[in-house]
Structure formats: structure tokens, C-alpha cells
Amino acid sequence: EAQVTQxxxxxxxxxGKKLTVTCSQNMNHEYMSWYRQDPGLGLRQIYYxxxxxxxxxxxxxxxxxxxxxxxxxxxxxxxxxSPNQTSLYFCASSLVAPKGANYGYTFGSGTRLTVx
Amino acid sequence: xxxxxxxxxxxxxxxxxxxxxxxxxxxSAIYNLQWFRQDPGKGxxxxxxxxxxxxxxxxxxxxxxxxxxxxxxxxxxxASQPGDSATYLCAGPVGGSYIPTFGRGTSLIVHP
Numbered sequence: 541e542a543q544v545t546q547x548x549x550x551x552x553x554x555x556g557k558k559l560t561v562t563c564s565q566n567m568n569h570e571y572m573s574w575y576r577q578d579p580g581l582g583l584r585q586i587y588y589x590x591x592x593x594x595x596x597x598x599x600x601x602x603x604x605x606x607x608x609x610x611x612x613x614x615x616x617x618x619x620x621x622s623p624n625q626t627s628l629y630f631c632a633s634s635l636v637a638p639k640g641a642n643y644g645y646t647f648g649s650g651t652r653l654t655v656x
Numbered sequence: 657x658x659x660x661x662x663x664x665x666x667x668x669x670x671x672x673x674x675x676x677x678x679x680x681x682x683x684s685a686i687y688n689l690q691w692f693r694q695d696p697g698k699g700x701x702x703x704x705x706x707x708x709x710x711x712x713x714x715x716x717x718x719x720x721x722x723x724x725x726x727x728x729x730x731x732x733x734x735a736s737q738p739g740d741s742a743t744y745l746c747a748g749p750v751g752g753s754y755i756p757t758f759g760r761g762t763s764l765i766v767h768p
Contacts, residue, residue, distance in 0.1 A: 573755075644690050647702075649698065
């Protein structure tokens, strides 16, 4: 089944303890992206990647890191989590057509992160 | 920064009504427009994807249209059911950018 898989689904952690949220897709998509969703603020893009070893900042990159060493994986790293990073996180992917168009986005099921 | 606006922000209707959800974007240079459904605390499920060369797409009771010249897309839900209750979001790479811009969503409640 074609899908984007995020792990873990739920995570409670303490301030300052490094964590990684994994994202993997099995559709050979070039484009992958991380979003956070907060009440009243909608979806905000954290980082995105157009292909292996190509990453760029989104609208709210502070406090996050990403890497794209393989096409299928795009982990989100919080080096020193803080309570304001408590949120619902989504990973998404898509194919990239010539001239930059895409064929629509597939989203993971989300990771609910709580930082205390 | 390009914007995508969804109106209304919230909608509560009785079962059986036909509904129109609106999505407008600030730049007509758009590759495609995608409609999603999101249940509370869950992920986004793709409903319909309209390419820039198309005018509409249909799936069951759902019909989405795209009018690039006016910068608008509409999602039409026929004969609404309580199971349609969810938040509906639209998104597209607008303004010539590849990166999608999301609307804030329309929260729909269909009551029996």
C-alpha cells in the first residue's frame, strides 16, 4: 500500500531531551515536507526537501533540523525540545513533475508531541 | 507571500443539505489545487486533485471545480451526511511556487 509512515504516533518528552520523529514513504517521491499544526494557526511548513541531500527551510524552521540521506526517509530532529514545540506534526510527500508541478500530496497520520 | 483563504471558517447544517465550500487564492499561477479532509487529531486525507488544465473533478458525492482566472475553487458536497463532519482544507502551489500553501480550513458539522 502506498503510504507515508510516521513514528511515533504519540510522544511525551521533557524539555531539552533530543528526539527524532521518523518519516518514510514507499512511493519513490522526490518531494518531502514537515508541517506542524496548531489550533488557530493552521498548517505551517517547517522544512522541505526536493530530493536527496536537498533541504530548505519552511515558514517555522527554528528549533528543528532535518536530513535527507535516502529518498524514502526524511526524519525531523528536535535537538533541544521546548514546550512551545508541543504540537501535531505531519510529514507529506509528492512526486515532482517537470517544471516543478506535482501530482498532489500524501500525508502521514501525524505525530502528537508533548514537551513538558 | 501567497495566500489561500477558505470561507466559511465553520458551517453547521442539517443532514441532507447540499453544501458549497469556497477556496480562493491570490495568484492565478497555480499548478493544481487539492482538497483534503481532516478528522479531529487525525491526518489529512486527499479527496480531490484538480490539475491546472482541468476545470473540475468528481468523486461520489463530491465535486471540486477550479477557476484560475478568478482565483477560486469550490468543493460541492451533495446530500450531506453526519459522516461528512470534519475539517476540509484546500491547498495548492500558488504564485508560481512549487511549495503548497494551505488554507485554514472549513470546519463542517452535519447534524442528524
